[in-house]
Amino acid sequence: MAPVRRKKATETASEPEKLTIERVKELHNQIRESPKYFNNIAILIDEYKALLKEFGTDTNEDLNILTRFVSLTLLKVFDHIITTKQLKLTSFENEQKETVRKWLKSKYDDFKLCLVETWKIDIDNEGVYALKMDNLDSLMKFVKIESKHFSSNKDEPFFSNRTYKLVLQHLLITGNLSQMLAHDATIDNFLILEFRESYFNKYWDLRYFFFSELRSILETELDPDTQQLIVSNVITVIKPQPLYDLKNPELTMYVDNPPKTVSNMRQFRSTFEKCILKLINLKLLPEQYKAFLLILHKRIIPFFNNPTKLMDFLTDSYNLGFNVKDISLSILSLNGLWELMRQYNLEYPDFYTKLYAILTPELLHLSYRSRFFRLLDIFMSSTHISSAIVASFIKRLGRLCLTAPPSGIVCVIPFVYNLLKRHPTCMLLIHCTERETADQFDDKERDPAKTNALESSAWELEAVIHHYHPNVGSLAKIFTQPFNKYSYNMEDFLDWSYSKLVDNELNKRFKGELAVELESWDSLLGEEGYLKEYVY
Known part of the structure; x- marks a missing residue:
C-alpha cells in the first residue's frame, strides 16, 4: 500500500511525514514493550484525527485501509492497557503513576470520542461505511472490556x-x-x-x-x-x-x-x-x-x-384523527384502546359511538381498510350488542358502498352478511316489505342507537347488485338468496385491491365459446389475401 503523506504544522512543504502500516505496527510494538513509549499513543491518536480530516477531500482505498488499521491498532492498545489494570485506580500509587494513569485515561476518552465522531462523516463510500461499522464494534468491545475490568472489586x-x-x-x-x-x-x-x-x-x-x-x-x-x-x-x-x-x-x-x-x-x-x-x-x-x-x-x-397510562395518548389520537381529517389515526388508536379494554378492563364510554363515527366515505379508500375490518369484526362479534346498533352499522356500511371502490365493497358485503347471520333480528332490513316510502334512517345522527335504522331497509345493498363490476354484483346477490350458507371467512376478502379484481377477471376461465355479435372466421385474411368483410 502506498504511504499516505501529510504535513505537520511545524513541517515545511518539502518535509512531508510518511505514515504507513509498518510505521503503525512499529509504534504499537513499542507501546507493548515499555511504558516509556506511551507517548506513541498520543502520536497514533493525532495521526488518526488527521486521517479522518482527509476523508472530507480524499477517500481512496489506501486512505481507508490505513485509517481502519490505525483505529484497530488503538483498540488493541487500550485493550492491553485496560486488561493490565493500568487505567484502574489502586491504593498506594505514587504521584508519578497517578499522573500517568490520568494521562492514559484522558487519551482513552479522547479516542472513544474520535470513534463516535466518525459517524458524522457524510460521504457515500464503502470504506467510510466499513470504518463506521468497525468503530461501532470497537466501542461495544470497550463496553464489554470495561464491564469486566472496571468494577471496584474483583468479581x-x-x-x-x-x-x-x-x-x-x-x-x-x-x-x-x-x-x-x-x-x-x-x-x-x-x-x-x-x-x-x-x-x-x-x-x-x-x-x-x-x-x-x-x-x-x-x-x-x-x-x-x-x-x-x-x-x-x-x-x-x-x-x-x-x-x-x-x-x-x-x-x-x-x-x-x-x-x-x-x-x-x-x-x-x-x-x-x-x-x-x-x-x-x-x-x-x-x-x-x-x-x-x-x-x-x-x-x-x-x-x-401500567398500560392504562396510555389512555390519554390513545383518546387524543382518536380525536386528532377527526380534527386533522386523517381518520387512519382514529382507526389505529382504536386498536390500542381495544387491547386496554380486553386485557386490562379499561372502561371506555361510548365506544360504539366512536367506532360508528369512523364509518365515513374515506374509510373504504384507506390502506388501513383491512386492519379496520379485522378490528370491526372483533368489536361486533358479541351477540349482546343491541339490534338498533347493529342495524345502524349495516345501514352506514351499505351507504358507503354507493361511493366506494369495488375492492372496498368486496370487504363490506361478506361482513354485512356475517352480521345478519349473527343478529337475525336485523333481517328486517332486507326481508320486511311493509315500509314507508321515505327512508327513516337518520344518517346525521351520531349515536348508532338512535338512527332509526331498524325502521329502514338496506336498499343500498340491493343497488350494489347492479354494480358495474361483475364480481361485485355477483357477490351482492347473496342477499337475495336464502340465508342457509355458512358465514364468510373475512380474510378471503380483506386484501382485495382494484388491480386484483381486474387480474381475477382477466384470468377467469370460460367454459365453451364466448358469445360475440360478429360472424366467426378461421382466419383474418381470405384466400385472395385481403380482409374478409364482416357480416353483421
Whole structure:
C-alpha cells in the first residue's frame, strides 16, 4: 500500500511525514514493550484525527485501509492497557503513576470520542461505511472490556454505563430523516440496523440498559429535529420483535457479570414505560405518530407496568384523527384502546359511538381498510350488542358502498352478511316489505342507537347488485338468496385491491365459446389475401 503523506504544522512543504502500516505496527510494538513509549499513543491518536480530516477531500482505498488499521491498532492498545489494570485506580500509587494513569485515561476518552465522531462523516463510500461499522464494534468491545475490568472489586457485578451511554448518545442521532420510510417511520440506517441485529436483539443486558440510558438522553435539551431523529431510530430498534418472551424470557447477557438488577423485570418495565411516555409526548411527525399506534398493542402495551397510562395518548389520537381529517389515526388508536379494554378492563364510554363515527366515505379508500375490518369484526362479534346498533352499522356500511371502490365493497358485503347471520333480528332490513316510502334512517345522527335504522331497509345493498363490476354484483346477490350458507371467512376478502379484481377477471376461465355479435372466421385474411368483410 502506498504511504499516505501529510504535513505537520511545524513541517515545511518539502518535509512531508510518511505514515504507513509498518510505521503503525512499529509504534504499537513499542507501546507493548515499555511504558516509556506511551507517548506513541498520543502520536497514533493525532495521526488518526488527521486521517479522518482527509476523508472530507480524499477517500481512496489506501486512505481507508490505513485509517481502519490505525483505529484497530488503538483498540488493541487500550485493550492491553485496560486488561493490565493500568487505567484502574489502586491504593498506594505514587504521584508519578497517578499522573500517568490520568494521562492514559484522558487519551482513552479522547479516542472513544474520535470513534463516535466518525459517524458524522457524510460521504457515500464503502470504506467510510466499513470504518463506521468497525468503530461501532470497537466501542461495544470497550463496553464489554470495561464491564469486566472496571468494577471496584474483583468479581463484583458491573456494567459500563458510561461508555454505553456515549455510544447511544451518538448512535441515536445518526442517519437522516430523509431516509425515513413513510409507511412505518423507521430509518434505513445501516449503523442502527447493525446495532439492532448484532447487539440489541441478542443480549438482554444491552436492552435493559438501552432504556435506562435513553431516558437520561431524552431529559437533556434537544432541538425538535434531533428529537424526531431519535424517535425514528428507536422505532427502528424496537419494531421487529418483542423485547422478550412474556412466557419464557431468555436472558442472554453481553457482559460477563452484569448487575443483578437486570433480572428485575418490574424495574425494566417501569423504565421502558417512562421512556415510551416521554417519546410519545414529543413533537412527533405524522408518520411517527402512526408508527407508535401501529406497534402499540404488540411491542409496547405488554411491557408496561401500567398500560392504562396510555389512555390519554390513545383518546387524543382518536380525536386528532377527526380534527386533522386523517381518520387512519382514529382507526389505529382504536386498536390500542381495544387491547386496554380486553386485557386490562379499561372502561371506555361510548365506544360504539366512536367506532360508528369512523364509518365515513374515506374509510373504504384507506390502506388501513383491512386492519379496520379485522378490528370491526372483533368489536361486533358479541351477540349482546343491541339490534338498533347493529342495524345502524349495516345501514352506514351499505351507504358507503354507493361511493366506494369495488375492492372496498368486496370487504363490506361478506361482513354485512356475517352480521345478519349473527343478529337475525336485523333481517328486517332486507326481508320486511311493509315500509314507508321515505327512508327513516337518520344518517346525521351520531349515536348508532338512535338512527332509526331498524325502521329502514338496506336498499343500498340491493343497488350494489347492479354494480358495474361483475364480481361485485355477483357477490351482492347473496342477499337475495336464502340465508342457509355458512358465514364468510373475512380474510378471503380483506386484501382485495382494484388491480386484483381486474387480474381475477382477466384470468377467469370460460367454459365453451364466448358469445360475440360478429360472424366467426378461421382466419383474418381470405384466400385472395385481403380482409374478409364482416357480416353483421
